[in-house]
Amino acid sequence: MMHKGNALEALVAGLRGCPDDRADWQAVIALANHCLLTPDLFSSLAHAGQIHRLPQDVREYLRFVHDCNLERNLRLRAQLGEAVAALNRRSIVPLLLKGAIPLFLSPPGPVPSRMTSDLDVAVEPDEEATARACLEELGYVEVAGARGMARGQDAGMLELRASRANGFEPPRFVQRDSLRVRIPPAQSRVRHWMEHDLFKEGDYWRGRIDLRHLRDLAQLAETDDVDWTALQASMWDRGARNALDTQLLALHHFFGTRIPAKCAQRPMVRFQHWRRIFTATHPIIGAPLRLAGNLAWGARRVLQSDGLARRGPSDLARRIARTLLSGRTKI
Structure with a gap:
């Protein structure tokens, strides 16, 4: 059985595009699944041209998880676009946070391989009530015991919060097609x-x-x-x-x-x-x-x-x- 430290080192090496030929891939995959990094592991090795060095069953499993996550991210991006469009119609330009940013900024075809748990969106404090009512009109309901709103047909929850100042540069306005959002600086x-x-x-x-x-x-x-x-x-x-x-x-x-x-x-x-x-x-x-x-x-x-x-x-x-x-x- 592979020591967890070795599995962690092998996972990080894979994320950097350098697979460890001595790795216990069962242990590495278990750790990648635990950390929600399995799709990233596949894409990193594929981008580096090193995916062929993995055993066939490992390649097939990583590709399967990657493709499932790809489909989910496409659905999340569509869900985000629908929410942004509805908020824009109320003259609200939301601030995107965390995993919602790469989803919105990705080109029309491909989406990031990052596994995203939910969509984080912020609005000005005086816009929060209007934004929440807007999302409720789309069918979103508050999830009991969780910070977020959800619908049965969606791939993930949407977490709406009030934005706050952070002391750095103000967010920049970004427009994709007819959608307008604010993106925080790096x-x-x-x-x-x-x-x-x-x-x-x-x-x-x-x-x-x-x-x-x-x-x-x-x-x-x-x-x-x-x-x-x-x-x-x-x-x-x-x-x-x-x-x-x-x-x-x-x-x-x-x-x-x-x-x-x-x-x-x-x-x-x-x-x-x-x-x-x-x-x-x-x-x-x-x-x-x-x-x-x-x-x-x-x-x-x-x-x-x-x-x-x-x-x-x-x-x-x-x-x-x-x-x-x-x-x-x-x-």
């Missing part, structure tokens, strides 16, 4: 992803890595001019800068992204980077580290919840369980 997209993973989902404290988002960041750094120094300066305190630098070290470790040399200067950053890599590659012996981080983060979230005393112990137990079980696609 700097803002990077910060959004990092804040979501490191702070909102607690990956910095819990010692987890979202490899799919990390690959998104690496690809964004390759195609756009991301100023890591400015991003560091925008962090609100030393703890936030430590979290950012820890994520940058992971970017460099897995995908070779060029980062400022000073990222590794602080002992806390080096320790947190080591802890994340160690628990990702040694899940059994690293379990105590992961458990300690989960408990610390769970306690942090519970204590920060408003009205905790009024909700009682049963709600407290549900919140702890939900916090500890979230993020099942991370390593």
Whole structure:
């Protein structure tokens, strides 16, 4: 049986277009499925002209998953276009976030291989009620227990939220055919992803890595001019800068992204980077580290919840369980 660290190394090598001839592909595929990276693995190897080096059954499986995801992304793109058109008719130009951006910007024929869980769309705070009513007219309904709206015929949920300032350049207006949207600059997209993973989902404290988002960041750094120094300066305190630098070290470790040399200067950053890599590659012996981080983060979230005393112990137990079980696609 292949060690998980070796499977992770083989998966990252495949994502960089360099398949490991000694890889246990069953273990690599299991990890790729867990991280929602299987379609990307196929497309990376095919684009590099290396897909022929894989065993035939592995190639066929990866192609099957890739083609299924391709069909789903086509449906998601059509769903996004319908929603944007309806909002435009109400004089609302939505701000696209995360996976909705490459779907919208992709050429008319092909779509990205990235596996997208849902469509994230933001509007100005004073437009949110109108936008929600507009989507309800299209048949969308709020999903109980989830942040999003959905319809039975769609490939994924649509999450509508109010936009907020981020301190970087304002979004640019983009028009495709008759559809008008706003796209955040690369700097803002990077910060959004990092804040979501490191702070909102607690990956910095819990010692987890979202490899799919990390690959998104690496690809964004390759195609756009991301100023890591400015991003560091925008962090609100030393703890936030430590979290950012820890994520940058992971970017460099897995995908070779060029980062400022000073990222590794602080002992806390080096320790947190080591802890994340160690628990990702040694899940059994690293379990105590992961458990300690989960408990610390769970306690942090519970204590920060408003009205905790009024909700009682049963709600407290549900919140702890939900916090500890979230993020099942991370390593």
